[in-house]
Amino acid sequence: MSLSLFIILITLLFSLLMFFIKESWAGTIALGSVLINTAISSWVAANAVLGHSFEEIINTGVVFGDIPIRVDALSGWFILMMNFTVLTGILYGRRYMKHYENKSGMLSLHFASYIINHISMIGIFMVQNSLAFLYVWEIMALSSFIMVIFDYKNPETLKAGINFLIQSHVCILLLTLGFIWVSTQTGSYDFDAIRQYSVSVSPAISLSLYLVFFIGFAIKAGFVPFHTWLPYAHPVAPSHVSGVMSGVMLKLGIFGILRMLVVMNQNYLIIGYIVLIVSIISGVYGVMLAIVQHNLKKLLAYHSIENIGIIGIGIGIGAIGIGINNPYLAFAGFAGALLHTLNHSLFKSLLFYNSGTIYQTLHTLNIDSMGGLIKKMPHTALLFLISAMAICGLPPFNGFVSEFLIYVGLFEGVHSGSLSIITFFIITIAGLALIGGLALLCFTKAFGIIFLGQERSQFEHEIVEAEPSKLFPGYLVLVFIMAIGLFPQVFIRLLINPVNVFTAGLENASPSLAMITNIKSISLVAWAFIVAIASIWAIKHFVLRNKKDVIAPTWGCGYSAPNSKMQYTASSYVRSYRKLIGPILIMNKKEGDIKGVFSSPIFSHTHPYDKMESILIDYPLKILNKVMSRVRFIQNGNMRYYILYGVLFVIIIVLVSLLSGMATYVFNLLKQ
């Protein structure tokens, strides 16, 4: 039996089994299925990354015909990345979902869709037949929709879920359009047909075909301005699902963009420019909005947009590198993009797991009401701190390595290109630096306000650290975050084959050696940094060995009764920033005035809103609603009218065919 069929069979069996056992077992069953599927697909994928591609053809009879299953190094890299996050996701999720046991009755369905979602993602990375690709893509979209609306009794969740469902189908619509376009021209659904078609037509047509795919995949990946579903869907989903969605599912869009780049190897330069521009806007805009969010998961969701932007910058540089035949540039760009894809899946999933732990402890996600958690939840705090530093791209963690690769590519490109490339790259460098600085502002806010200082509000329930089994997946991710940060050369080596998928056609394409030597220095300096910290710490303890630390209250500048309400809050921390970028934001503010001498309690609420969403989604919808209200009389709720519509429809159909027959007859008569 072929490998792919075996995986499908296992998954079906396990998901059926899910409905016949006790709810408390569902998580374990899902874990079993994920483990088996991970083991099989990772073996294939690891071989592909090391240079042994996998290929088989499944014959499915009349509907699909032959479906080619191809795992090259690019698919392999994505499968390995995806498997790891799905695995830690289920490890965390089965503990997280314990909370909802015997409460909703949806648990079995949730876990069944989790494993079906896993296998559909494996399918997306492997299948190279457009019809089958659309099918697995649709299964992925539907199963993730079911996972998002787990808490369906909450109207907000349902609304966000439907928003997500509609936008993922706009994405599918565009993909279908692109695939049908090719298949009507070539009569084949194989990806090879797309390759041949794009070579045979003029560059302009092939570019517009690419753009159709690009916009479709960009919706999934969350590039600005196609991002509006993302900040709604991520916060309402259960935390492990948010982790998997942000860590892995967005990357399906990235994978699609990369795969189409390989398949339609045309117009690299112009595609590079387009991707670069969209990515810089995504990166800067995403982090700008992330900073002003008060909801922790929404903040993380906007940060996903930022990171997708960074990945996109890498892709743009790589494509331009191929376009101007500069292997070093191409390697730096694609390696940076692929490594950042992995890195983002690591730290972002970890951040979402942590936010889930915080949510289940405090029952709120509002950053402003948190504070001082580091003393009660030290493990969660440590995990959050390291992933926050990693997402800011600070050494010695993994986020820095991928951003460094992209920077090196940019600086390399600055003095090897034409004026337009130089200008674009300089703007990108400034943009990337800006993104780094803004991310620092955002995550010092998130970590500082959530975990440090004193508690900002009282909670009725006791705040305790999560149980070890819930922390374990977090530490598992942490190991990789540290490993990539401290031994980047190992991972760059692994990237040689995946990047080669793009750069194989270039002359003297062996820039990886120079790059690895360079990356080794990073590892060296990162270690030096750690050694320096350790030795300063040791010296401090040696010098102060006979002295005892004194514990005293925080300096209140002479005020003797400071309380926790006088601390800086998340809103006040970013106030000057908010004032600065005012024109780009929509800030809905509600304030109560002080009335009289003995005023009643006053309040001040701020709700940030996405300006791009209001212009690109809300306004057109308003117009559409206005237009549609003119024809609303058709839908009057009266059954008799509906029957009349049906009859009218039948009559029109019959008349049309009759009339067209008559028209042909008359036409033929005239011709004679």
Place this chain on the structure above:
Amino acid sequence: MSGTGFILIILTSFFFTGILIRTKSIFSGRKGPGIFQPMKDIWRLFHKENVYSQTSSFIFKIAPDIYFASILIAIMMIPFGNQKGIFSFNGDFVFFAYLLAAGKFFSIISALDTGSSFEGMGASREALYSFLAEPAFFLLMGSLALLTGYTSFSDIFSSISFDSYISIAIGTLASFVLVLISMIENSRMPVDDPKTHLELTMVHEVMILDNSGFDLGLILYATNLKFAMYGAIIANLFLTPGKELYYSVPIFIGAQTLFAVIVGASESFIARFRMSHNPQFIITIGSVSLLIFFAVLLMLGKYI
């Protein structure tokens, strides 16, 4: 001999702030302390025990160590004339900037760790100013990389040469930008006044209100090191390759002293900006960096 730069920067850091303070006192008509007085103060602090706030956690205890270590390692990347720094590789200035950012990350969260209303204020400002200043530094390094064709500190500085009017203009503008960036990074005038006594108007000083003893010593000495580090980068612009040590060392010391005197003089004659004007000022530096970029393009004849 790649450690020469490192040793020289450490040596300079001993008297840099002293010269600065001395300049200020001469301009204001006072005799002022000796140039080693700041180091003596720091030395005394190193012998004192730490006082920790009861609100703070382990973050507050390790933050000064990390902050100091980040600057120490950053200094090791600075070259000296045509000699490489201890660590030198392509794109080392990216690592340099991000390493400093890592130190800053910790100094910011350690300020938030105390739960003080004042220290949060300083932290907020520090984070805001540093994200505004970041693009200016990268634009500058990008332009220099474009000018020289190299992507590491030592290669860029050893191949830069001032042989035409435009290149002299570029050098002047670059030093101007570096001086201003170092003023922001070190929280000096006109962005921040370290001698102010009102917490509401401080930036860096208010962040370290709760630090004391050894930790405070580390932070204060780190400030000295940071000054010397930026001074060294500026001096490197003028240390053209081929100079023997008996030329380059005096040039280095001279440039550092001049830098300290300029900082002291400017602090004596200009007042601190209003807080709300600081962002505008910092964005201006970014535009000066852009000017350098255009000058480089002009020089390379990339556009006509």
